[in-house]
Amino acid sequence: MTYKILIVDDDPDLCKLLSLKLESTLFEIRVASNGLEGLQVSYEYQPDLIILDVMMPKMDGFETCKRLRELSNVPIILLTAKSEEKDVLQGFNSGADDYLRKPFSRNELSARIMTVLSRKYVQDSHSGYYNDGNLSIDLNQQVVYKQGVRIHLTKIEFRLLANLLSHQGTIVSHAALLRGVWGSGYKEAKSLLSLYIRYLRQKIEDDPSNPVYIRTEWGIGYWFTPMAPANKYSLPLSHQKVKFRDSIQNFNGE
Numbered sequence: 001m002t003y004k005i006l007i008v009d010d011d012p013d014l015c016k017l018l019s020l021k022l023e024s025t026l027f028e029i030r031v032a033s034n035g036l037e038g039l040q041v042s043y044e045y046q047p048d049l050i051i052l053d054v055m056m057p058k059m060d061g062f063e064t065c066k067r068l069r070e071l072s073n074v075p076i077i078l079l080t081a082k083s084e085e086k087d088v089l090q091g092f093n094s095g096a097d098d099y100l101r102k103p104f105s106r107n108e109l110s111a112r113i114m115t116v117l118s119r120k121y122v123q124d125s126h127s128g129y130y131n132d133g134n135l136s137i138d139l140n141q142q143v144v145y146k147q148g149v150r151i152h153l154t155k156i157e158f159r160l161l162a163n164l165l166s167h168q169g170t171i172v173s174h175a176a177l178l179r180g181v182w183g184s185g186y187k188e189a190k191s192l193l194s195l196y197i198r199y200l201r202q203k204i205e206d207d208p209s210n211p212v213y214i215r216t217e218w219g220i221g222y223w224f225t226p227m228a229p230a231n232k233y234s235l236p237l238s239h240q241k242v243k244f245r246d247s248i249q250n251f252n253g254e
Helices: 012-022 035-045 061-071 085-093 106-126 155-166 174-181 190-204 237-253
Strands: 003-008 027-032 049-053 076-080 098-101 129-131 135-138 143-146 149-151 214-217 221-224
Touching: 003 012, 003 035, 003 106, 012 027, 012 106, 027 035, 035 049, 035 061, 049 061, 049 106, 061 076, 061 085, 076 085, 076 106, 085 098, 098 106, 143 190, 155 174, 155 190, 155 221, 174 190, 174 221, 190 214
Parallel strands: 003 027, 003 049, 049 076, 076 098
Antiparallel strands: 129 135, 135 143, 143 149, 214 221
C-alpha cells in the first residue's frame, strides 16, 4: 500500500529535499507552498498524513492545523525549529498528532510517520470504524463497503464480523464467537460457525480460499487481521467542501 503524504512548507528547497527523502513505493508525495494552498490541496488530494511547517507567512502552521481539523482528523506532524515547551504545547493544542524539531534525519521522520499512521489506525478501529482503502466497515451504522461498493450482509454475518473486528488482531475462540453471535445455547455448533465464516469470506475476501482478513487458528478459533491504516477523513466530501469554503472565507475576511 502507498500512503499519500502532503508537505506544506514555504521553503521550496526543504520541500524538494523532503520529497526526495520520502518518495518511494511506500510514500506518494504532494507539496503545498503555504497554509491556504495546503487547505486546498488537502481537500482535493485526501492525504493519509500531512507534514506541516510552523513558520509560514500569512497563515502559520498552528492556524493551518486548526483549520485542517475542521475538515478532517487526518494525522498531522508539525515541523519547527522552535523547541520551547510553550511552542510544543501550542502545536498539540492546535490539533497536531506529533511535533518534530529541525534538524532531523530521514529515518527519524519516516519512523514518526509510520508511528502516527499506526496510532491513528488503532484509534479509528477502537471507535467502531475500519477502512484500509479496500474494505470499509462502520459498526455504528452497520454498513460494509468493498472497493467503494456496498456489501449486503445478513444480521448474523454482520454480528459475526463485528465480533471479530472488535477483537482484531486477537484470536477469538469458537465458543466465544458462537456465544456472542448466536447465544449460549449454540456453544457447541462449530459447523454452523464454520459455515458462516465461509459466507462472510465469500463477501469480503478477494480470494475466499486464501483469506487475508478472517484468519483461522486451527482447533481454537478465528481472528480478524487489519491490513493498513484507516482512511482518516471522517467528514463526507460534501461537508468537507462547506468547511473548506468557510475556512477560506473566514481567513480572507480577517
